[in-house]
Amino acid sequence: MPVIEVTLVAGRPATTIRSLLHELTEAATRALGCPAESVRVIAREVPPSHFCAGDVTIEERNRHHG
Structure with a gap:
Protein backbone atom coordinates (compact mmCIF):
# COMPACT_ATOMS: atom_id res chain seq x y z
CA MET A 1 0.00 0.00 0.00
CA PRO A 2 1.81 3.15 -1.15
CA VAL A 3 1.47 6.26 0.99
CA ILE A 4 2.18 9.63 -0.62
CA GLU A 5 2.55 12.66 1.65
CA VAL A 6 2.56 16.22 0.33
CA THR A 7 3.13 19.37 2.37
CA LEU A 8 1.76 22.60 0.92
CA VAL A 9 1.47 26.18 1.98
CA ALA A 10 -2.17 26.75 2.99
CA GLY A 11 -4.48 28.84 0.89
CA ARG A 12 -5.37 26.83 -2.20
CA PRO A 13 -9.02 26.12 -3.01
CA ALA A 14 -10.37 22.72 -1.94
CA THR A 15 -10.99 21.86 -5.59
CA THR A 16 -7.29 22.34 -6.35
CA ILE A 17 -6.27 20.08 -3.46
CA ARG A 18 -8.81 17.47 -4.61
CA SER A 19 -7.34 17.57 -8.11
CA LEU A 20 -3.85 17.06 -6.69
CA LEU A 21 -5.04 14.05 -4.65
CA HIS A 22 -6.58 12.55 -7.78
CA GLU A 23 -3.53 13.14 -9.97
CA LEU A 24 -1.15 11.66 -7.38
CA THR A 25 -3.37 8.60 -7.02
CA GLU A 26 -3.45 8.15 -10.80
CA ALA A 27 0.34 8.55 -11.04
CA ALA A 28 0.90 5.91 -8.37
CA THR A 29 -1.43 3.42 -10.07
CA ARG A 30 0.37 3.92 -13.41
CA GLY A 66 3.38 41.07 -2.75
Missing part, protein backbone atom coordinates in the same frame (compact mmCIF):
# COMPACT_ATOMS: atom_id res chain seq x y z
CA ALA A 31 3.89 3.79 -12.00
CA LEU A 32 3.36 0.97 -9.52
CA GLY A 33 0.63 -1.03 -11.22
CA CYS A 34 -1.46 -1.06 -8.05
CA PRO A 35 -5.18 -0.45 -7.68
CA ALA A 36 -6.31 3.06 -6.71
CA GLU A 37 -7.99 1.62 -3.62
CA SER A 38 -4.58 0.73 -2.20
CA VAL A 39 -3.08 4.21 -2.65
CA ARG A 40 -3.12 6.62 0.29
CA VAL A 41 -2.48 10.32 -0.31
CA ILE A 42 -2.15 12.82 2.52
CA ALA A 43 -2.07 16.56 1.83
CA ARG A 44 -0.90 18.64 4.77
CA GLU A 45 -1.35 22.37 4.65
CA VAL A 46 0.81 24.63 6.77
CA PRO A 47 0.44 28.37 7.37
CA PRO A 48 2.77 30.60 5.31
CA SER A 49 4.42 31.67 8.57
CA HIS A 50 5.43 28.04 9.28
CA PHE A 51 7.05 27.22 5.92
CA CYS A 52 10.41 28.64 4.91
CA ALA A 53 13.01 28.32 2.20
CA GLY A 54 16.45 29.83 2.58
CA ASP A 55 15.58 31.08 6.08
CA VAL A 56 12.74 33.23 4.71
CA THR A 57 9.17 32.26 5.47
CA ILE A 58 6.62 32.28 2.67
CA GLU A 59 4.76 34.97 4.62
CA GLU A 60 7.89 37.17 4.66
CA ARG A 61 8.56 36.54 0.98
CA ASN A 62 4.97 37.43 0.08
CA ARG A 63 5.22 40.68 2.05
CA HIS A 64 8.34 41.69 0.13
CA HIS A 65 7.12 40.55 -3.29
Whole structure:
Protein backbone atom coordinates (compact mmCIF):
# COMPACT_ATOMS: atom_id res chain seq x y z
CA MET A 1 0.00 0.00 0.00
CA PRO A 2 1.81 3.15 -1.15
CA VAL A 3 1.47 6.26 0.99
CA ILE A 4 2.18 9.63 -0.62
CA GLU A 5 2.55 12.66 1.65
CA VAL A 6 2.56 16.22 0.33
CA THR A 7 3.13 19.37 2.37
CA LEU A 8 1.76 22.60 0.92
CA VAL A 9 1.47 26.18 1.98
CA ALA A 10 -2.17 26.75 2.99
CA GLY A 11 -4.48 28.84 0.89
CA ARG A 12 -5.37 26.83 -2.20
CA PRO A 13 -9.02 26.12 -3.01
CA ALA A 14 -10.37 22.72 -1.94
CA THR A 15 -10.99 21.86 -5.59
CA THR A 16 -7.29 22.34 -6.35
CA ILE A 17 -6.27 20.08 -3.46
CA ARG A 18 -8.81 17.47 -4.61
CA SER A 19 -7.34 17.57 -8.11
CA LEU A 20 -3.85 17.06 -6.69
CA LEU A 21 -5.04 14.05 -4.65
CA HIS A 22 -6.58 12.55 -7.78
CA GLU A 23 -3.53 13.14 -9.97
CA LEU A 24 -1.15 11.66 -7.38
CA THR A 25 -3.37 8.60 -7.02
CA GLU A 26 -3.45 8.15 -10.80
CA ALA A 27 0.34 8.55 -11.04
CA ALA A 28 0.90 5.91 -8.37
CA THR A 29 -1.43 3.42 -10.07
CA ARG A 30 0.37 3.92 -13.41
CA ALA A 31 3.89 3.79 -12.00
CA LEU A 32 3.36 0.97 -9.52
CA GLY A 33 0.63 -1.03 -11.22
CA CYS A 34 -1.46 -1.06 -8.05
CA PRO A 35 -5.18 -0.45 -7.68
CA ALA A 36 -6.31 3.06 -6.71
CA GLU A 37 -7.99 1.62 -3.62
CA SER A 38 -4.58 0.73 -2.20
CA VAL A 39 -3.08 4.21 -2.65
CA ARG A 40 -3.12 6.62 0.29
CA VAL A 41 -2.48 10.32 -0.31
CA ILE A 42 -2.15 12.82 2.52
CA ALA A 43 -2.07 16.56 1.83
CA ARG A 44 -0.90 18.64 4.77
CA GLU A 45 -1.35 22.37 4.65
CA VAL A 46 0.81 24.63 6.77
CA PRO A 47 0.44 28.37 7.37
CA PRO A 48 2.77 30.60 5.31
CA SER A 49 4.42 31.67 8.57
CA HIS A 50 5.43 28.04 9.28
CA PHE A 51 7.05 27.22 5.92
CA CYS A 52 10.41 28.64 4.91
CA ALA A 53 13.01 28.32 2.20
CA GLY A 54 16.45 29.83 2.58
CA ASP A 55 15.58 31.08 6.08
CA VAL A 56 12.74 33.23 4.71
CA THR A 57 9.17 32.26 5.47
CA ILE A 58 6.62 32.28 2.67
CA GLU A 59 4.76 34.97 4.62
CA GLU A 60 7.89 37.17 4.66
CA ARG A 61 8.56 36.54 0.98
CA ASN A 62 4.97 37.43 0.08
CA ARG A 63 5.22 40.68 2.05
CA HIS A 64 8.34 41.69 0.13
CA HIS A 65 7.12 40.55 -3.29
CA GLY A 66 3.38 41.07 -2.75
